[in-house]
Amino acid sequence: MTQWGRIAADGTVYVRTAESERAIGSWQAGSVEEGLAFYALRYDDLAAEVGILEARIAGPSADPKAVAATAGKLRASLETASVIGDLAALDARLAGVLERVQGRLAEQVEAKVAAAAAAADKKRGLVEEALRLATSTDWRVTGDRFRAIVEEWKSIRGVDRKTDTGLWEQLSAARRDFDRRRRAHFADLDRQRDEAGEHKARLAAEAEKLTDADDWGPTARRFKELMAEWKAAGRAGRDVDDTLWARFKAAQDAFFARRSEALSARDAELSGNLAAKEALLAEAEALDAGRDLDGARKRLRTIHDKWEKVGRVPRESMGALEQRLAAVEQKVREAGTTSRHVVVTESPLVVRLRESVTKLESRLARARAAGDDKLATETEQALTTQREWLAQAEQSGS
Numbered sequence: 439m440t441q442w443g444r445i446a447a448d449g450t451v452y453v454r455t456a457e458s459e460r461a462i463g464s465w466q467a468g469s470v471e472e473g474l475a476f477y478a479l480r481y482d483d484l485a486a487e488v489g490i491l492e493a494r495i496a497g498p499s500a501d502p503k504a505v506a507a508t509a510g511k512l513r514a515s516l517e518t519a520s521v522i523g524d525l526a527a528l529d530a531r532l533a534g535v536l537e538r539v540q541g542r543l544a545e546q547v548e549a550k551v552a553a554a555a556a557a558a559d560k561k562r563g564l565v566e567e568a569l570r571l572a573t574s575t576d577w578r579v580t581g582d583r584f585r586a587i588v589e590e591w592k593s594i595r596g597v598d599r600k601t602d603t604g605l606w607e608q609l610s611a612a613r614r615d616f617d618r619r620r621r622a623h624f625a626d627l628d629r630q631r632d633e634a635g636e637h638k639a640r641l642a643a644e645a646e647k648l649t650d651a652d653d654w655g656p657t658a659r660r661f662k663e664l665m666a667e668w669k670a671a672g673r674a675g676r677d678v679d680d681t682l683w684a685r686f687k688a689a690q691d692a693f694f695a696r697r698s699e700a701l702s703a704r705d706a707e708l709s710g711n712l713a714a715k716e717a718l719l720a721e722a723e724a725l726d727a728g729r730d731l732d733g734a735r736k737r738l739r740t741i742h743d744k745w746e747k748v749g750r751v752p753r754e755s756m757g758a759l760e761q762r763l764a765a766v767e768q769k770v771r772e773a774g775t776t777s778r779h780v781v782v783t784e785s786p787l788v789v790r791l792r793e794s795v796t797k798l799e800s801r802l803a804r805a806r807a808a809g810d811d812k813l814a815t816e817t818e819q820a821l822t823t824q825r826e827w828l829a830q831a832e833q834s835g836s
Contacts, residue, residue, distance in 0.1 A: 443477060443522030445470045451477060453522050462520040474522060481523030487512060488531050495538045502542040509535045550596065557596040561605045564591055568612035577620050584613050635674035638682045641667055645689035654697045655812040661690055705752075712751040715759050718744055722766040727773035734770050742790050746797070753816050757823060764827060791828040798824055 443453040449466045451473060452459045465473030491512070495505045513532040516525050564587050574580040591609065641664050651657040668686065673679055722741050727734040751759060767787035798821040805814035 440474055440478070440522065442481075442524060443474065445473045451520075451522070453477070453519075453525065456526050462522070477520065477522035481519075481521035484512075484519060484521055485523070485528060488528055488535070491535045492531065492538075495535055495542060500542065502539045502546065506536060506539040506543075509539065554596045554598060557594045558598075558601050558605070560594050561591060561597060561602070561609075565605050565608045565612070568609045572612040572615045573619075574616065575623070577623065580616060581620065584616065588613075630672055631674050631678075634672040635678045635682070637671045638668060638674055638679070638686070641671070642682045642685040642689070645686050645693075649689045649692045650696075651693065652700075653809055654700065656809050657693060658697065661693065665690075708750060708752045711748050712755055712759075714748045715745060715751055718748070719759065719762050719766075722763060725766065725770065727770040731770070731773055734773070738767065738770055746793070753819070756820060760823065760827065764831070788828065788831045791824060791831055795821065795824050795828055 445451050445465050449464045450461050451463045451465050453462050491505055491509050494500050509532050516529055571580050645664055648657050718741050725734040725737055798817055802817045805817055
C-alpha cells in the first residue's frame with residue numbers, strides 16, 4: 439500500500455482522492471508491489487502530458503485555444519483516470535495551464551486590438567494622402583501613387599468591417615475626384631490639340647499660297663505674322679504637328695529663297711547702276727565750262743539723259759551721287775552767269791531737279807498702288823531730298 443492507492447485482497451485497485459477513494463481496476467497478474475508500480479507508472483505518463491502542456495503554453499508560438507482544449511480534456515479525464523498518484527496536484531497544474539491560457543488569450547486579444555488600431559491608423563494615413571492628392575495636377579505621378587495606395591491598402595488587414603468600409607469610401611471618393619479632373623484635363627487638352635491642328639492647317643495652306651508671291655515686303659511681313667500665329671496656336675498631336683510644320687516650313691523656305699534670289703539680282707543691278715552713274719559723274723566732273731561753256735552744257739544734258747535712264751542705285755549712295763552731280767551743274771551755271779556771251783533764263787539744275795521730282799512722284803504713286811512698302815519708303819525719302827535740292831536751286835537762281 440502507498441500514500442495514493444492500494445490493492446485489496448480480492449485484487450481491486452483503489453486510488454485515494456481528497457474526498458475518499460475509488461476503484462480504478464483489478465490486479466491479478468503479480469504481487470501488490472508490482473501492481474502499485476504499474477499504476478504509478480501510468481500516473482507518471484499522465485503527469486508527463488501535463489508537463490508538455492505547461493511547456494507549450496509557456497512558448498511564444500503557442501496556440502492557447504489548442505492548449506486549452508487539450509488541458510480541458512485531460513483535466514476532465516482525471517475523475518476516471520486509472521492511475522495511482524496525486525491527482526489533486528495534476529488537477530492544480532492543469533488549472534494553472536488553463537489560467538495561463540486565459541492570460542495568453544487576453545494578450546492575443548489586446549495585441550489584436552492594438553494591431554487593428556495600428557492598421558486603421560495606416561489606412562487613415564492613406565486616406566489623408568489621397569485627399570491631398572485629389573487636387574493634384576501632376577497627372578502621371580499622382581495616378582501611379584493612387585495605384586500604389588490601393589495595393590498598400592489591400593495588404594493592411596485586421597481593421598473591423600465598419601471602420602474599413604468608411605475609410606475606403608473616403609479614399610474611393612478622393613480617387614474618383616482626381617480621375618474626374620484628370621479625364622476633364624485630357625479631354626480639354628485633346629480639344630485644344632484638335633483646334634491647334636485645324637488652325638495650323640489653315641496657316642500651312644495660306645503659307646503654301648504665298649510661296650509664289652512677288653510682293654516681297656508685304657509677303658515677308660505676312661510670313662512673320664503667320665509664324666507668330668503658329669507659335670501662339672499651341673501644340674497639336676505630335677504626328678499632326680510635325681506634318682503641318684513640314685508643309686509650313688517648306689512653303690516659307692521656298693518663298694524666302696525666291697526673295698533672296700530676287701534681292702540678290704536687284705542688288706547686282708543696283709551695283710551696276712552705281713558703277714554707271716559714277717562713270718557719268720567722272721565724265722561730268724571732267725567738263726571745263728570755262729573753256730567751252732556751250733560744249734559743257736550740251737555734254738551735261740547728255741549726261742542728264744543717261745543718268746535718268748540708268749535707274750536706281752543703292753540708297754546709301756544716292757545722296758552723295760546727287761550732290762556731286764548738283765555741284766557740277768552749279769559750276770556750269772556759275773560759268774554761264776559770268777560769261778558776257780550767255781544769258782541764262784533758268785538753271786539746267788532746276789530743270790533737271792523738277793524732272794526728277796516729277797518722276798519720283800510717279801514712282802511713289804506706283805509703289806503705293808502695288809503695295810510695295812519698301813520701295814515706297816525709299817522713293818519718298820529720295821523725293822524729299824530732291825525737293826529740298828530743288829528749293830535750294832530755285833532760291834540760288836532767283
